[in-house]
Amino acid sequence: MSVLSTSTDSDRRALLAAYRQEGDLAARDQLVKDLMPFVRSVARRYAGRGEQLDDLVQVASVGLVKAIERFDLDRDVELLAYVFPTVVGELKRHFRDRVWSVTVPRRLKELHYLLSRKLDEMTATLGRSPTIPELAEEAGVDEEDVVEALEIGRAYTTRSLYSGIEDADGGSLEPIDALSGEEEGYEATENRAVLAAGFRALDERERTVLHLRFFEGLTQTQIAVEIGVSQMHVSRIIRGALAKLESEIEEEP
């Protein structure tokens, strides 16, 4: 089955032109929707390297948004021909930038990747997050190994998905915001964030996750589903955001 819709390059260019020239956000969203199956197929090529497919799709989506923002409509090139290398570039950068901040034994890295996947699979199957003994049994390792491998995940750092994209007017654009209108419900988060001194230090995704966890009372699992990343990724975001928040408040007079 083709990952491309029936839209032609002319159709896509018309949508992009409507967005660029008239600020038609619906046209941009339609263009994103039209190209997402293709973007997902590119992301799938990079699966199996220790990353969750959902996370890769999100990264690839950032590439798509960049392509939409940067494509030169005056060039005699198909939009898709520009989207592909931009998305691939984003995925490659993602793997380059995801680094272990300390030296971690290969055995633990691999176990960490395995557990991250098992955690989401078992959560979906069981309808709750598994216990550490259940994870250990599933992975065929000791409970202590699971505890160690989960903890070692804290040494895994990622580049923010919210960095460095400019919109057509040269302003700052948040990729996730650009992908859909689903984030509109989080406006309250931003309003609160303005009020809370420490929140200013957080990026949009961190504010969203903290809002969902601490104001809406969602669990990590629920947040993972809501924003389309793994549960372990949600955990990392929460820890990082709280540390940043604490550090920010600490610095205030």
Add this chain to the structure above:
Amino acid sequence: MPGTMAPDGNGAASLPSRGVSAASSVSIGLPVDDYVGVARLVAAGFAARLDLRYEAVDDLQTAIETVLRSAFRPGDHATVAISSGGGSLAVAIGPVAPGALKRRFHERDGVDGMDLDGLLGRLVDSVTVESEPISSIVLHVDLAAGAV
């Protein structure tokens, strides 16, 4: 030695068997600067034996880390005492000077519940402040809710 770990009272190093509700405890003393990860590991190891779900373990670890980073100053030593019994898991973290405790725990400049009290209340089932044997912040996890 920066971190010291002691099994409960009688010196036995064993942790409670899975599913056994008899009271057991482990305590560890550590400098708050560089050993937060050790406290997290010990808490996870203890909680694993009580069949707590991963999410509850992770939240508990985050709560412990938050208290250690928030209620102590660089250079401080903290005691983290983890115990189970009566259907709950308790983690007492101290000593925290009463004045500092009041300032940093109850009167922080949070907004809409985003103070330390509000954060911890979302991560564990309840939070209390105890004065005996040392002034401590105590995190409580209800095993019936957090375990399988």
